[in-house]
Amino acid sequence: MITLRDITGATSQIKRADVKEEQHPGTSMMPAGLASGLTSNQFTDLIEYLSSLKQAGG
Numbered sequence: 787m788i789t790l791r792d793i794t795g796a797t798s799q800i801k802r803a804d805v806k807e808e809q810h811p812g813t814s815m816m817p818a819g820l821a822s823g824l825t826s827n828q829f830t831d832l833i834e835y836l837s838s839l840k841q842a843g844g
Contacts, residue, residue: 787799793815821829 788802788805789797789799791797824832
């Protein structure tokens with residue numbers, strides 16, 4: 787099974803056998819220029835939050 791997670795965090799599962807093609811985009815889902823509108827503390831908080839998701843299996 788493959789678990790897909792959308793931008794809202796909702797998950798769905800599909801059988802690997804049902805996948806015809808798999809692609810991994812080379813770009814981030816994070817909007818371009820996002821960091822430029824954040825203070826250094828806000829940016830640090832964002833990175834810490836994203837890291838916590840990865841550690842939790844997100």
